[in-house]
Amino acid sequence: MIYAILVCGVAIISTLLILLTKKFPAKTSLILRIFAYIFIAAYVVRLVHNDAFDRIYGGLSDYMSTSMIAMMMGLRALTMISAIVTCIEPIRSSKTCKDILSLFVPIVTILNIIFFRQHIIAFAGTTNINYVSIRAIQFAIETMLMGGISAYYLYGFVTNWKERRSSFRLGSFFAVLGFLLLACFPVGIFQGLFGEFGDEATGFTFTHRVMLYLTCIIPIVIYFAYRNKGVDRARTMLIYLSTACLVLFTYTININNLSYTNLPLHLCNTGVFLIFIAYVFNVKSIYYFTFFVNVIGALFAMVLPDTDGSVFLLSNIRFWVDHMYVFFLPILGMVLKVFPRPNFKMIRGAIYVFSIYFVAMIIANAWINTFASVDYFFLQGDTVSKHADFLYNWQQLYKLSVTINGITYTTAWVYDIFIYFGYILLMFIIWIFYDAIFKTQDHYTRLIELQKSDMLDIRELRKKIGNDITKPINPRGKNMIKISHFTKIYAGSDRKAVDDFSLTVKAGQVFGFIGHNGAGKSTLIKSLVGIQSITSGSIEVCGYDITKQPLQAKLNIGYVSDNHAVYEKLTGREYINYVADLYLVSKEDREARLARYAKMFHLENDLDREIKGYSHGMKQKLVVIASIIHNPKVWVLDEPLTGLDPISSFQIKSLMREMADAGHIVFFSSHVIEVLEKLCDRVAIIKQGHLVGEYTSDQLKTKKMSLEDIYLDVADEAVTSDVKNTIVTGTTNSK
Amino acid sequence: MFERIKILTLLQLGGKSRRRAHTKNQTIVNCLIKALIISAITVAIYMVLGLIKSTLSFPINKSVLTFLLFVSQYIGILTCTVSLSSVLYSSRDNAILLSYPAKPNEVFVSKLVVAYLGEFNKNLYFLFPVFFSFGLLNGCGVWYFISSIIMLLFMPIFPVFIGALLSIPLQYIKKLLNRFPIAYAILILLVVVALFWGVAAFVAIIPKPLRLLAMYNRFINGFLTFVASANQFGLFYNFMTNIMYSVNIGLNLLWLVLIVVGIMLLTNYVSMPLYFNLASRSNEHAVKSKTKKIKIQPARPTLLAFLTKEVKLTFRNINKVMNDYFLILMMPVVLYIMNVAFSAIVVSRLGQCMITGFNVLVGMVMVTACNTQSATAITVEGGEFVLLKTAPSKTSNMVWAKMLINVAISTFFIFASAIMMSVSQAVTIQHTWLIFLTIALANFSHILWSFQLDITNPRLRDYAESGKLDGNPNVNKSVRIGLLIGLVFGIFSIILLNENMTIGWVKIICIALALLIFRLLLFVKNLKVFFKRIEY
Incomplete structure (x- = not known):
């Protein structure tokens, strides 16, 4: 009779669902949700019943065979998964869970109908079964609803067979099923299968360590499984896990038997509910409360458990599983980027929620302890204070009592304040710790990307050029500098320091360029010699790309920087030797060149002195010698004449000319217009990162134009977006 | 004048604080965080002092407070003297500050104000919590707490002004030592001899066997006598505590004010006139020509070129090296004294493990504290780094060259410490060498870690501009990491060795080796990716 009722119930619900969704196809989602909510309500009703299932595994042998007990335990686990999938899938859909609801849940429903009687025996703990008891009726409704909803999904699967078959992935199906089975495994089964064994979880015993290792390994495994699956799937997974955590937590709770002492008001108990709310309803403030407060609370509880009896005692397994979930669920939400990284605003929100919880616990402790004995958040008892004498003294000495209607409410105010601020301090410490982890994560993510x-x-x-990457990328550009569409944006800035800059300089030329302060001269030079990176475009030196073939390109460059920094504790000769070593210059070459240049710059007598004693000009001259000790094809100088005396200045200018005449490229920047005008074969003007004019010395002479006039003319103009389009060699965009 | 001093002070403070609040909210948050940290330190000190008072029956009274002030402030005077001698006379910002339209004396005063604020800030995080904890533990009245805040304002005046006075002879001594290296060598020799004499004298007075519990009362009484006699030299610190504990407030306050005024006048008439003379000296043409000519050398492998350069710079900056490696130089002495004291105590098996753990902890903390060299190895290249960026060779080798120097120095002193530990016989020879191996491995890991910090976050431009490492985040991080590594290994040593001595050592060495391999792999990866991306 009961079997017929159950089958009919399933048929009616599924038919009703099919008819309703056909009649109102636009409301399909809503209809399914309504049924899911009814199912959840039916499932919640179970909480008011005194369920004997988990308490009587050992005693079940009086009522059924051993194989049947094992079968029933397995079926309970599968029913848990089915129930959770039936609750969540209509509300938050996922492809694989839909398949599970279509193909797996119907089978579990059929098994539950077949073994309905055994279920009722196990729930009631007696063979005198009463099919009209609350638990039997509830389980019948639960089975019918689960069966009805899953049958509807099965119907959908069958009717869309072709489409669903093609998207069906057996691997994913079993992977998710296995995952859910582990997540929802009824904790009582451990005890049912293994009985009470293992040592007491009060110290760092073997089982305690195993539990702690598991607590760390499980979230790492989940993280690696879901790190590339996207935020949406990660959120779905976390909703399933938080629901599993809630279901496992409430599985053995019986509202009828709840006393004040076992109300779920302790930090981690509330965490179970709050994590579920945070994930399902996407409530940020609650999430950050769990992230900052519950995680650390659960960690403390697991590292320093205060439990009696073996680890595999039902209450202890529950303790571990609940705390494990409360520990890693918020962390997973963060590392899988379901919630953004915390900032001060978020920690402030978490402090608000914590303050509300804390005040509520103070009131609850003060109130309930007038007629019962409770210790919520360990504010009343000595669980925490027994570890520190001064805290215990504070708890005993500083008490605040308020008498209302003859009843005295008491709280240890100093102790409470200490715990409150202590926890907030802990939250900030945790924040620093998390921040360090985030920074490390970011760093290595970037490292992998750059690699x-x-x-x-x-x-x-x-x-492009074959296996020998030391060959020039552009063999035709062997004797030139080629800058193509070079753009540079500094990190942390949105302004282009140099914008779409193109230029070619050929051998035998002294090329100078001029621009106002911050025009981009040094940026261009620094990118040309490889000191700074290139945002876009390319720079080739003697046919080598400075970014892709830096060593080959740099072998052809000599560079005089604008800061002429040198190792002051070395002597001049040691410094030159050091640079020559870096530029792979042979003994003979460096000897000959050093002798020549030292004589030219009158440094022969100072080369064996520590550079510390050199004047500014001497240092500059030393840097100049170091930059040409390897006889580079391209000589780049950034403001080389600044601060030099007239003779030194003349010597450097002569050397620049000499180098260019010998077929080298001399590329330099200066603020001194006269120098540029007299020395350069070509001059370019740069303004706000754009090349705004380029002139040869012949053009300047034939047109009788003064570089100063041109520069001042250009400098006065505002750069417009079409500047680069109007650049014509030998002309400017000015009138 | 005051306006100019204010501007100069703000200029220097602006350069020092990198994390300035830009909005009112940020300022409030910063203040709240500071208040929270100070409260936390106060609670921690209160708890520690409470524990000392209740468990060890140690008196926490006015005399001890005076002694604490006396010791902390004398250390303050020493550090202020050293730091002011460089801040006042050889700081790179002198060139900028002295060129401003302000008198040199105003620059001098502004520098003292900056030093005063720095000291005040330090005191806020240490002395303020100490004052409050003492007050709470002794049940002092409101006057104590009010006067302690007033004393906080007075306190930094002494180290700063006395430091400014003492920095002048120090500066002359420095110059003298630079001029006559032989004098410097003699001085170092004298210090070493004095140190060894002191250590030998100290070790000789440690009774054997050392029974701490039996001698406890004697120790307390001896300590209190010592405190009382030391406090005779406490001078103004006695006046301060007298004021705080309401003893002859008027007279003590008068003395205190007179002393402060005296020190200020002395600084005004002695330091100020000499300031400009000392601060405006240049090194140009100050170095004598070296007679020995160095031959031109053939091209060497880059690693060798870097190594040669580093060795030369190390030997020519011996002062700096001594300052940088001061803790590690002291390590053999400290560990020797510690172990001689340990060897005099009869300990259980757990005690033996704890001795090993303490040795590992103290050794590691001292060694890793010196690895700030590695955490700033790239940064101190400053403007010179440009040369490395433009050189057509594997310039990342410079890191290995620098590391080699750091590893060589630290390993040598760890080795020396191990020998000293062997002499003391507090732990067996085998354990001594296992401690040496653990510290050496962990230290190498820490050096790699510190280098990595600088490779990924070098402050080249900051250093090139200021010539200082003040506020370099890598230094603080490196010290924190060193402390953490030391703590972890110290605690692990105690736990693992207590479980099983042989297996414990295998585990510790394996952990140290694993850490080294892990850090080496990460370092190589970071070096490959980030070194070439360092920009100037």
Whole structure:
């Protein structure tokens, strides 16, 4: 009779669902949700019943065979998964869970109908079963609803067979099923299968360590499984896990038997509910409360458990499983980026929620302890204070009592304040700790990205010029500098320091360029010599790409920086030796060149003195010698004449001319217009990162134009967006 | 004048504080965080002092407070003297500050104000919590707490002004030592001899066997006698505590004010006139020509070139090296004294494990504290780094060259410490060498970690501009990491060795080795990716 009722119930519900969704196709989602909520309500009703299932595994042998007990335990676990999937899938859909609801849950429903009697025996703990008891009726409704909803999904699967078959992935199906089975495994089964064993979880015993290792390993495994699956799937997974945590927590709770002492008001108990609310309803303030407060609370509880009896005692398994969930669920939400990284605003929100909870617990303790004995958040008893004498003394000495209607409410105010601020301090410490982890995560994510980009660059280069990447990328540009569409944006800035800059300089030229302070001269030079990175575009020196073939390109460059920094504790000769070593210059070459240049700059007698004693000009001259000790094809100088005396200035200018005449490229920046005008074969003007004019010395002479006039003219103008389009060699965009 | 001093002070403070609040909210948050930290320190000190008072029956009274003030402030005077001698006379910002339209004396005063604020800030995090904890533990009245705040304002005056006075002879001594290296060598030799004599004298007075519990009362009484006699030299600190504990407030306050005024006048008439003379000296043409000519050398491998350069710079900056490695130089002495004291105590098996753990902890903290060299190895290249960026060779080798120097120095002193520990016989020879191996491995890991910090976050431009490492975040991080590594290994040593001595050592060495391999792998990865991306 009961079986017929159950089957009919399933048929009616599924038919009703099919008819309703056909009649109102636009409301399908709403209809399914309503049924899911009814199912949840039916499931919640179970909480008011005194369920004997988990308490009587050992005693079940009086009523059924051993194989049947094992079968029933397995079926309970599968029913848990089915129930959770039936609750969540209509509310938050996921492809694999839909398949599970379509194909797996109907089978579990059929098994539950077949073994309905055994279920009722196990719930009631007696063979004198009463099918009209609350638990039997509730379980019948639960089975019918679960069966009805799953049958509807099965119907959908069958009717869309072709489409669903093609998207069906057996691997994912069993992976998710296995995952859910582990997540929802009824904790009582451990005790049912293994009985009471293991040592007491009061110290760092073997089982205690295993539990702690598991607590760390499980979230790591989940993280690696879901890190690339996207935020949406991660959120769905976390909703399932938080629901599983809630269901496991409430599984053995019986509202009828609840006393004040076992109300779920302790930090981690509330965490079970709050984590569920945070994930399902996406409530940020509650999430950050769990992230900052519950995680650390659960960790303390697990590291220093205060439990009696073996680890596999039902209450202890529950303790571990609940705390494990409360520990890692918020962390997973953060590392899988379901919630953004915390900032001060978020920690402030968490402090608000914590303050409300804390005040509520003070009131609850003060009130309930007038007629019962409770210790919520360990504010009343000595669980915490027994570890520190001064705290115990504070708890005993400083008490605040308020008498209302003859009843005295008491709280240890100093102790409470200490715990409150202590926890807030802990939250900030945790924040610093989390922040360090986030920074490490960011750093290594960036490192991996850069590594990949480096490898790609080399691959690209190989594709372009073959396996020997020391060959020039542009053999035709062997004697030139070629800057193509070079743009530079500094990190942390949105302004382009140099914008779409293109230029070619050929051998035998002294090329100078001028611009106002901050125009981009040094930026361009620093990128040209490889000191700074290039945002976009390319720079080739003697046919080598400065970014992709830096060593080959730099071998052809000599650079005089604008800061002429040198190792002051070395002597001049040691410094030159050091630079020559870096530029791979042979003994003979460096000897000959040093002798020549030292004589030219009158430094022969100072070379063996520590640089510390050199004047500004002497240092500058030393840097100049160091920059040409390897006889570079391209000599780049950034403001080389600043601060030099007239003779030194003349010597450097002569050397620049000499180098250019010998077929080298001399590329330099200066603020001194006269120098540029007299010395350069070509001059360019740069303004706000744009090349705004380029002139040869012949053009200046034939047109009888003064560089100063041109520069002042250009400098007065505002740069418009079409500047770069109007650049014509030998002309400017000015009138 | 005051306006100019204010501007100069703000200029220097602006350069020092990198995390300035830009909005009112940020200021409030910063203040709240500071208040929270100070409260936390106060609670921690209160708890520690409470524990000392209740468990160890140690008196926490006015005399001890005076002694604490006396010791902390004398250390303050020492540090202020050293730091002011560089801040006042050889700081790079002198060139900028002295060129402003302000008198040199105003620059001098502004520098003292900055030093005063720095000291005040330090006191806020240490002395303020100490004052409050003492007051709470002794049940002092409101006057104590009010006067302690007033004393906080007085307190930094002494180290700053006395430091300013003492920095002048120090500056002359420095110059003298630089001029006559032989004098410097003799001085170092004298210090070493004095140190060894002191250590030998100290070790000789440790009774054997050392029964701490039996001698406890004697120790307390001896300590209190010592405190009382030391307090005779406490001078103004006695006046301060007298004021705080309401003893002859008027007279003591008068003395205190007179002393402060006296020190200020002395600084005004002695330091100020000499300031400009000392601060405006240049090194140009100050170095004598070296007679020995160095031959031109053939091209060497880059690693060798870097190594040669580093070795030369190390030997030519011996002063700096001594300052940088001061703790590690002291390590053999400290560990020797510690172990001689340990060897005099009859201990259980757990005690033996704890001795090993303490040795590991103290050794590691001292060694890793010196690895700030590695945490600033790239940064101190400053403007010179440009040369490395433009050189056509594997310039990342410079890191290995620098590391080699750091590893060589630290390993040598760890080795020396191990020998000293062996002499003391507090732990067996085998354990001594296992401690040496653990510290050496962990230290190498820490050096790698510190280098990595600087490779990923070098402050080249800051250093090139200021020539200082003040506020370099890598230094603080490196010290924190060193402390953490020391704590972890110290605690692990105690726990693991107590479980099983042999297996414990295997585990500790394995952990140290694993840490080293892990850090080495990460370091190589970071070096490969980030070194070439360092920009100037």
